[in-house]
Amino acid sequence: MGEERARPSRGRRDRREDLLAAAARRFVAAGIRRTTMEDIAAEAAAGKATLYRHFGNKDAVIDALLAREAERFERRLVAAADDADGAAVGVEAAFLAGVDFFVTHPVLTRGRDEESGVLLPRITADGGPLVRRGLDIFAGLIQDGIAAGELREVDPPTTAEVLMRLVLSYFAFPPMHVRVDDPREAAAFAHALVAGGLGAEPRPR
Structure with a gap:
């Protein structure tokens, strides 16, 4: 039954x-x-x-599509971090996976490029599903790294917000000086960002 x-x-x-x-x-x-x-x-x-x-209506279709993609976004970040060796590298990997997800996503980039701006406000909204998932994942990764003694004491929600805003900035405003489509250049930038710019580098043993 x-x-x-x-x-x-x-x-x-x-x-x-x-x-x-x-x-x-x-x-x-x-x-x-x-x-x-x-x-x-x-x-x-x-x-x-x-x-x-x-x-x-069509708005409901768009909202449902973004909710579905938010779940895929979360899985992409988690998988990238799980494959990494260590907390700092995991944050770097998740950041790169987030940028790649946005800048290569056919629907999201089409919506970004349309003059009407029908999709971009929904994507970048602080309360939107993609942003919420990203903030939760980044904050969780950072918190786990701090608890394990692998990352400095930083505020996880604040640091997660910085990372998520950077992901969105690469999506909304294509980069001029960092080639995110070059794996080595993107990885070097992510390492410099996480290890230096955000102060989330491994603690000395």
Whole structure:
């Protein structure tokens, strides 16, 4: 009985994901401002009524898409930090992963570049899902490093905010002097930032 009741829920989630994937494709191809709910339904091979049952309007589609991408953003940061050797390197790796996530994301960059600015305010808002996830992850990594004696005593929320604002600045204003698409140059910058600029370097033993 429990499995039978769960099937419609899974089917609804799958359909919702299909609709969001279709919306992402249309946003990249035609632009967010020009994409209509009818376009999204057609891309998903779904009826308009189906789309409207899941999302009341295009704003709801955008918000749901950003919430989904926030979950992916969190997983990317965590995976990067988990693969690193040590807390400081983990913070550096998460920072680089965050920059890469934003500057290479087709929907986010399309929304950034549109004249209407329909997506950028949602992305960079302090209360937005992407910012919240980033702040939580960075603060947690820094706190863990301090507790382990690997990082200096800094204020985790404040330092996390600096890191997240830098990630967003690279997204909103493409860099002129640091090539974030060059792994070695980006890594050197991240190391200098974390080890020096933020004072989050390993403690002397």
